[in-house]
Amino acid sequence: AQSVTQPDIHITVSEGASLELRCNYSYGATPYLFWYVQSPGQGLQLLLKYFSGDTLVQGIKGFEAEFKRSQSSFNLRKPSVHWSDAAEYFCAAKNFNKFYFGSGTKLNVKP
Amino acid sequence: ETGVTQSPTHLIKTRGQQVTLRCSSQSGHNTVSWYQQALGQGPQFIFQYYREEENGRGNFPPRFSGLQFPNYSSELNVNALELDDSALYLCASSLVGGLSYNEQFFGPGTRLTVL
Numbered sequence: 572a573q574s575v576t577q578p579d580i581h582i583t584v585s586e587g588a589s590l591e592l593r594c595n596y597s598y599g600a601t602p603y604l605f606w607y608v609q610s611p612g613q614g615l616q617l618l619l620k621y622f623s624g625d626t627l628v629q630g631i632k633g634f635e636a637e638f639k640r641s642q643s644s645f646n647l648r649k650p651s652v653h654w655s656d657a658a659e660y661f662c663a664a665k666n667f668n669k670f671y672f673g674s675g676t677k678l679n680v681k682p
Numbered sequence: 683e684t685g686v687t688q689s690p691t692h693l694i695k696t697r698g699q700q701v702t703l704r705c706s707s708q709s710g711h712n713t714v715s716w717y718q719q720a721l722g723q724g725p726q727f728i729f730q731y732y733r734e735e736e737n738g739r740g741n742f743p744p745r746f747s748g749l750q751f752p753n754y755s756s757e758l759n760v761n762a763l764e765l766d767d768s769a770l771y772l773c774a775s776s777l778v779g780g781l782s783y784n785e786q787f788f789g790p791g792t793r794l795t796v797l
Contacts, residue, residue: 575724607788614686614772614788615725661724668738670715670786672724 575664577673584652585681592647592676594662602664604645606636609675610658618660621645632656654680686775686789694795695763703758703792705773714756715786716748717772725772731756732778760794768796 576595584590596602603622607615619630626638636647645662657680662673687706695701707714713732717725727740731750745761754775760767770793774786 614790674724
């Protein structure tokens with residue numbers, strides 16, 4: 572079955588520390604991949620996307636993600652986390668006309 | 683440029699009733715997708731409409747149906763509401779045909795509570 576897995580439900584990091592959120596997908600071919608952020612009571616905002624080409628993609632708010640075909644992963648990274656980054660992050664994949672989201676990782680930022 | 687809007691913001695219904703949720707796509711977008719996000723879960727894809735036709739559907743029963751209008755606005759209809767239908771319903775619009783085809787822009791959602 573096609574799926575997107577985010578193995579970490581909650582992550583807490585200190586402000587200024589680096590961040591990596593994990594995402595794995597299971598599909599026959601490489602789907603289009605996305606990371607979204609959702610603040611409480613808000614809709615989803617696109618951080619970045621990968622369609623093809625360079626496996627390291629840059630997004631908004633200083634985020635980047637690296638696509639690794641051999642590991643079926645698309646992990647999100649940020650070198651220095653700000654308190655305003657506290658939110659829930661969703662990895663998503665598009666395969667044909669269907670979209671699949673992971674269950675999300677809730678990020679807490681310690682002062 | 684107007685973003686994706688959804689109405690109503692909140693809605694309370696009782697089991698067995700029917701509900702209609704509305705979405706206005708971002709200006710220039712011709713595709714709309716609907717998602718159900720239960721509390722503590724990721725969004726689940728319900729279906730997608732393009733040129734007023736359904737062209738992709740997730741694992742949702744037929745009592746979830748939709749419409750897309752010529753102005754690309756959309757409705758999600760749910761019949762025979764069940765308690766498990768309580769969720770945040772998200773609408774997302776995108777443009778088919780351009781480089782931004784796969785990029786979706788989400789509305790703020792409609793919170794449906796079924797009692």
